[in-house]
Amino acid sequence: MVSPDRQLIAGVDEAGRGPLAGAVVAAAVILPAHYELPGLNDSKKLSEARRERLFELIQAQAVSFAIVAVAATEIDRINILQASLQAMKEAVTALATQPDFVYVDGNRCPRWDYRSEALVQGDSRLDCIAAASILAKVSRDRAMVDMELQYPGYGFARHKGYPTSAHMSALQSLGPCPEHRRSFAPVARSLAAQSQEAQ
Known part of the structure; x- marks a missing residue:
């Protein structure tokens, strides 16, 4: 991977699009030369x-970084x-030092006024995006470990909210918790089953 030869370049990435529970988290990072x-x-x-x-090294060395979570209810x-x-837009906006250019992991950029480019698999191509991916992933994983303490029994600390067999089994037996994404099909089915049982 390389760092692009421009001044004040931010990389932005997100973690948590696929899970059935918890927030989606985005991070933006500007690395020094x-x-x-x-x-x-x-x-x-x-x-x-x-x-x-x-995670610790990036925060210690970055020119600027920001981490933003968008809750399950907003999802x-x-x-x-x-x-x-x-989440990605808010992360870039929250940078204490604003970038001259933003590279976004994926195939589209948020609607904003930044000069920017979307890069598919950008987290494997540019260091600034890789750094953002680490901040987003670690932040979200830590939040899911905390969620396990708040809502025990689902195994959030292990599967981080992804639809593993263990998670699906817990969802079926316990029903959704407040952090589950109601708009995701497995959660919606669980809610429907609960409603039928209550009738």
Whole structure:
């Protein structure tokens, strides 16, 4: 991967589009011209321990960074795509130092006035996006571990809200918790089943 040869370049990425519960989280990062982030890569390609280490290093070395979460209730209101774009837009806007150019992971940019470009698999192509992917992923994973304490029994600390067999089984037996995304089909089916049982 390379860092683009421009001044004040931000990378932005999100984590949590696929889970059935919890927020979608986006992060934006501006890296300095020189940095030491050994093993920096797409967060999905790194071990949890490596992500945790880089999470601290990125925050210590970044020119600026911001992390934003859009809650499950808002995801249900505007849909997951729009919530993801909203989170990315808010993350870039929240940067203490505003960028000259923004690279967005994916195939579209939010509606904004920034000069920007969307890059498919950008988290494997540009360091600034990889750094953003790590901040978003670690922040969301930590929130899901906390959610396990608030809503025990679903296994959020293990599967992070993704539709694993264990999660689907818990959803069937316990029903949705307040952090489940009602607009997602498995959760909607669970709610419908509960409603039928109550009749």
